[in-house]
Amino acid sequence: MENKIYLVPVGEIEEGMLEALEDHLEKTFQCQVERGEDLGLPEEAYNPQRDQYFSSFIMEGLRQSLKAAKPHKILAISDVDLYVEGLNFVFGEAELGGHFCIISLARLRQGFYGFPEDKALFLERAKKEAVHELSHTFRLRHCPDSFCVMHFSNSLSDTDRKRASFCSRCQEQLKKSRVR
Ligand SMILES: [Zn+2]
Numbered sequence: 001m002e003n004k005i006y007l008v009p010v011g012e013i014e015e016g017m018l019e020a021l022e023d024h025l026e027k028t029f030q031c032q033v034e035r036g037e038d039l040g041l042p043e044e045a046y047n048p049q050r051d052q053y054f055s056s057f058i059m060e061g062l063r064q065s066l067k068a069a070k071p072h073k074i075l076a077i078s079d080v081d082l083y084v085e086g087l088n089f090v091f092g093e094a095e096l097g098g099h100f101c102i103i104s105l106a107r108l109r110q111g112f113y114g115f116p117e118d119k120a121l122f123l124e125r126a127k128k129e130a131v132h133e134l135s136h137t138f139r140l141r142h143c144p145d146s147f148c149v150m151h152f153s154n155s156l157s158d159t160d161r162k163r164a165s166f167c168s169r170c171q172e173q174l175k176k177s178r179v180r
């Protein structure tokens with residue numbers, strides 16, 4: 001039974017963002033979305049040379065502390081810049097067909113690039129990243145349709161081009177994977 005999504009802040013996340021995500025995920029995945037307790041950022045995940053946090057390390061911590069929450073889907077949200085081995089940064093990371101995924105809000109803000117903040121755009125980007133990573137846990141892979149939320153985002157222009165929803169093929173696949 002994979003009928004619940006837990007939204008788990010890792011470090012402080014603004015309330016408005018969490019509420020907007022809850023609402024969007026509930027509609028998109030048609031299931032209950034619950035808020036988990038803020039787990040706080042594990043200091044050991046911080047890499048001072050890169051001034052970033054090691055995403056896979058945070059995911060492992062989630063796995064340890066939230067074992068009991070299986071078999072639900074758990075989306076961690078952090079506001080720090082994340083990386084994985086071999087990449088400069090990641091917008092997020094997910095277990096394909098698993099339970100855990102994480103997104104970072106850090107690079108979704110216009111302010112990160114020296115532009116004036118744009119709250120609506122920030123929210124829209126966060127919704128897309130959240131749906132994208134969660135869908136990986138529902139076994140969805142990357143989609144060649146550049147407007148589909150499952151299209152891989154190499155940069156924010158990819159994220160801004162795509163919609164916060166699925167193409168018909170991915171929508172169909174999500175449905176199939178939900179009834180298994
Ligand atoms: Zn992806």
Ligand SMILES: [Zn+2]
Nearest residue numbers: 143148167170
């Ligand atoms: Zn698609």
